[in-house]
Amino acid sequence: MPSFGFELEYAKSSRSACKQCKEKIEKDTLRIGLKVLIDAAPDDAEARKRAHSMESAKWHHEGCFPKIKGKTWFRQHLPEEPDSITGFDALKEDDQQKVKLLLQSCRGEETETETPKGNKRKADPDQKSSKKSKFFASQEDQASALSAEEQKSIETLKAELCKKNVAALGAMLAKNGLPKSGKKEELLDRVAEAKALGVPPVCPLCEKQKLRFSKVTGSYSCPGFFDDESKSFKRCKGPGDDTQLVRTSWQELGA
Numbered sequence: 001m002p003s004f005g006f007e008l009e010y011a012k013s014s015r016s017a018c019k020q021c022k023e024k025i026e027k028d029t030l031r032i033g034l035k036v037l038i039d040a041a042p043d044d045a046e047a048r049k050r051a052h053s054m055e056s057a058k059w060h061h062e063g064c065f066p067k068i069k070g071k072t073w074f075r076q077h078l079p080e081e082p083d084s085i086t087g088f089d090a091l092k093e094d095d096q097q098k099v100k101l102l103l104q105s106c107r108g109e110e111t112e113t114e115t116p117k118g119n120k121r122k123a124d125p126d127q128k129s130s131k132k133s134k135f136f137a138s139q140e141d142q143a144s145a146l147s148a149e150e151q152k153s154i155e156t157l158k159a160e161l162c163k164k165n166v167a168a169l170g171a172m173l174a175k176n177g178l179p180k181s182g183k184k185e186e187l188l189d190r191v192a193e194a195k196a197l198g199v200p201p202v203c204p205l206c207e208k209q210k211l212r213f214s215k216v217t218g219s220y221s222c223p224g225f226f227d228d229e230s231k232s233f234k235r236c237k238g239p240g241d242d243t244q245l246v247r248t249s250w251q252e253l254g255a
Contacts, residue, residue, distance in 0.1 A: 004077045007033035007057050008087035008099060020064035022186065023216045030095050032065045033057030061216075062102060071108040078103055145218030150196060157192035164188075176251050177202075177210055179223075198247025206236040211245070220245060 014027045025031050035057045060068060069077075082088050082100050091099065146154070161169070169187040170180035176199045178190060193213070194200070200211045200220065208225035222238035239245060 003037045005035045005037050006079070006085045007035070008085055008091060009033070011059075016059050018061045018064050019058045020060050020067050023061070023214050024221070025059060025061060026217055030062050030091070030098070031059045032062055033059050034068065062098065066102065066106045071106065074103075074106040075108070078107060146215055153196040154189075154192045157195050158188050161188055161191055172253060175253055195250045199250055200247055201245050203236060204239055204243060204245075206234070208236070211238065
């Protein structure tokens with residue numbers, strides 16, 4: 001049975017993507033890594049290669065990390081002391097406190113407060129609920145560049161579309177020139193976003209692919225494209241920060 005390791009650090013660049021939400025993790029923001037630790041025989045080169053691949057950290061936004069597993073799994077695998085996690089000591093004091101609260105929430109634990117005598121006691125349920133809601137509210141505020149109205153519109157559309165199957169959602173995306181691959185939740189989010197905000201435009205630089213929009217930063221990026229002549233995948237820098245981009249209206253099936 002594999003064991004798991006965890007890492008904490010500030011993103012060195014904006015190239016890595018969160019394994020949960022698939023959005024880019026912006027440079028200098030806190031990210032949490034999960035990796036599988038596997039023992040491989042010293043003389044088994046192939047096993048060592050597989051183990052090295054699996055032991056590469058899979059990075060997540062701090063707000064997305066609690067969603068990757070259930071509380072039972074977290075209670076079994078998260079370390080008791082946050083400072084035993086690689087990189088914890090290098091974090092700012094405020095971020096260390098955030099991580100402590102985050103790990104407690106992942107495990108489903110109640111927070112504790114100090115009494116005047118220095119003894120620990122369980123926090124009042126109302127106070128605990130208030131602290132948690134404020135904490136996660138701040139996470140959500142930091143994790144979205146959309147207005148409250150835009151977020152509400154997207155969530156409303158997702159609720160209306162949730163009964164659609166993968167094939168139907170894929171057909172709706174294809175009608176609007178958007179990628180139709182991925183899990184149902186990803187397709188649902190893609191459709192709701194495009195219906196609420198409009199369909200992202202084609203990249204003005206390569207003119208090959210629809211741009212991807214980050215709800216975290218509010219910026220657009222180009223996913224790149226497959227070049228038929230060279231038979232290879234080409235990367236594209238995408239539009240500059242000062243490029244004026246206009247979304248187009250969503251097209252319904254049968255229109």
